[in-house]
Amino acid sequence: MHERTGWGWLTWTVPGDGTLPALPRQIGVLTPGATLTQRLALRWLTRRPAHRIALTSTSPAAMRLSAVLVGVISLFAALSALSRGIPTDVVLPAMLLAPLLAEHLPDRLDGRAREHVRSVEGDAACQYLQRLAALHTYIVQASADSDRYELRRSAEIGHNLLWDAADLLQSQDTRSASARLIDRERLMVQLADQVAQTLERTRAESASGEADQPRGGEGSLGPLPPGFEPARRPTPPPPPGTSSLKGYRPMSQTQPSDPACTRDVYLLFAHEPYYLGNGAQEINTTVIAADSLLHPQVQQPDGARIHDRLTQGRQPGEIIPLSTLTHELDGGAEWPRVGDWEKVTTDLVQLVHAGECDALNLGLPEIARALICTGPHGHVRTLDAASGKLIDHGPAQRDEVLARISGFLAGLVAERDLWPGDNLLPAPARDEAR
Structure with a gap:
């Protein structure tokens, strides 16, 4: 079954038991900026498969029914x-020519x-491209309901990123092209985040008062996709003894009285999956010591500046997701x-x-990974195929994931x-880091 979209198509194989694939x-x-002829080519490729008639019961040769x-x-x-x-x-x-044309002309x-499309098959490639397609679909939906130039331009850029990724996956697998695929996914995530913030600003500008504001975590098109929340000013740190949403403390420690540098903290970030050993174990999230940001093979001074942000005002042993830093940096x-x-994370x-x-x-499982990629107040919504209801995963579930980690x-x-x-x-002084 083909699901056509404005940027291409998805081919689904529906199981015999009727469950959703x-x-x-x-x-x-x-191809981006497709003409009418090129769009007709897409419809041609997603037509119903041809019915064939075997020439004999024992021969593999067959002819199209149309021929x-x-x-x-x-x-x-x-x-x-x-x-x-x-x-x-x-x-x-x-x-004689008519049936020959009917048989060979479609090929x-x-x-x-x-020539005008890039198609990929295989679980790993489709899983990666499906993530990009979901982000691009969100961007396209946002631009379709708005006349803002930046949203339309974001949709164009997203289509180009999707095309580049599909072109790359046609000639390479996800392992050999891992670094380049990571770059494209991060660009798409950043693009979708900018769209989410643009929608939030548009909503705030058009709202007549606070009572008319949509609930936090929703844009003008409804709930934002997993991994995105409106930019907010960093909230002040909670008082001692309360649960912190900026990270998770694996060991009980006393809250420091001043925001001094704490070196014994850890950075948690998600990345493009890669596989260990024989390929059976997928790795999609990594925790490293904060001081690894000071490694000479990491881009500097960027790594040192992120290290400074990561270690200020933390408790020893605290795990800080990269999305928490993004939240603290005014939504990025x-x-x-x-x-x-x-x-830096690629390095x-x-x-x-x-x-x-x-x-x-x-x-990490898909939902847990998505929660790690959201900010402290973000929500991940999934659809229960059995009941047709949306299931909301919020800060409490994010905290549980961090607790397990x-x-x-x-x-x-x-x-x-x-x-x-x-x-x-050496870690730079605060003045140098700024």
Whole structure:
């Protein structure tokens, strides 16, 4: 079954028991800025598959049903033409050519149509592209209901990112192209985040008063997708003894009385999945010691500036998700002043791969990973296929995920703390970090 969209299509295989499939079998992406002819090519490729008739019961050779029908029609047409005195050397070639065209012309048209699309198959490739497609669909829906130029431009950029990713996956697998795929997914996430913030600003500007404001975590198009929440000013730290939404403390410690630098903290971030050993274990989230940000193989001074943000006002042993830093940096608006978090986290993943530092590698389930990617007040909504109801996962569930991660980490560091690497750069003074 083909599900056509404005940017391409998804091909689903519906199980015999009637349950909804979780992963498409194939995803196709139409070239950005497609013309009418190119869009017709998409419809041609997503037509119903041709019915074939076996020539014999034992032979694998088969003909299209349409070619057989054209052959029968051309035979009767030829007999009629011959009875009217039309020369045989005209009738016979036409009669033979018609079924041949019906048999082989669709294959030629398929080849021409595929020049304008990029399609991928396989679980790993489709899973990655489906995540990008979900983000792009959100951007497209936002731009369709608005006349703002920046939203329309975001939809165009998102389509180009989707096209580039599909083109990359046609020639490489997800492992060999992991770094480049990570870059594209992060760009798409950043693009969707900007769209969410634009919608939030538009809503705030058009609202007549606070009573008319939609609930937090929702844009003008309804609930925001997983991983996005409106930009908010960082909230003041909670008083001692209360649960902190900025991170999770795996070990009970006394709240420091001043925002001094705490080196014994950890950074948690999600990334493009990769596989260990024989490929059976997926790793999609990593925890590293804060001091790994000072490694010389990490882009500097960006890593040092993020280290400064990560270690200020924390408790020893606290796990800080990257999304929490984004929340504290005015919803990501201040990231350009701090550093390129995309390049830094890419360098950290490569550092872990090379064995240049210790890390806690995790393969989180989809919902848990999405919760880690949201801010402290974000929500992830999933659809219960059985009941058709939306299930909301919020800060409480996010805290539970962090608690489980802290349990793994506590058991690990009880024997030996995470090694941040060798030849670390000195942490900059606060004035330098700023």
